[in-house]
Amino acid sequence: MIKPALVYGVFILLVTSFSFFAVLMGRNQITFKESIGRFGSMLIPFTAMLAISLLFILMNSGEFSFYFLLAGFAGSILLVPPLFISSYFRKTSTGLDPLYGSLIVYILTGILFKVMGEMMFETISKSLEQIVTFFGLF
Numbered sequence: 001m002i003k004p005a006l007v008y009g010v011f012i013l014l015v016t017s018f019s020f021f022a023v024l025m026g027r028n029q030i031t032f033k034e035s036i037g038r039f040g041s042m043l044i045p046f047t048a049m050l051a052i053s054l055l056f057i058l059m060n061s062g063e064f065s066f067y068f069l070l071a072g073f074a075g076s077i078l079l080v081p082p083l084f085i086s087s088y089f090r091k092t093s094t095g096l097d098p099l100y101g102s103l104i105v106y107i108l109t110g111i112l113f114k115v116m117g118e119m120m121f122e123t124i125s126k127s128l129e130q131i132v133t134f135f136g137l138f
Helices: 002-025 032-042 044-058 062-088 098-135
Strands: none
Touching (some): 002 032, 002 062, 032 044
């Protein structure tokens, strides 16, 4: 249970780094410490969803935990980076456009999924197998 949390933490740190570099390419002056703070503050609702998922897992309610886990993980990966990138862009015509910055972050995140996916989803796939066998779906 600790290994996926650590891998998820490293994954989020790398996504934060990708978003930081996208903001830098937009010719904005920002420190890495400031970017971690802002990115982390945007992650609060999704981290709460992951905590609720953990509570449901501890109560042996797998069907609810899966939905909160999916919403928390997808929100933190798909919603936070574009919001973070667009929060730094003012009405400037120089540098990288926020849309292109978001696309670059999505591409790099996809590559990161390919590299780290097995470590991250090992526990999730095991819990899904237990749910499927419990309900006898396959």
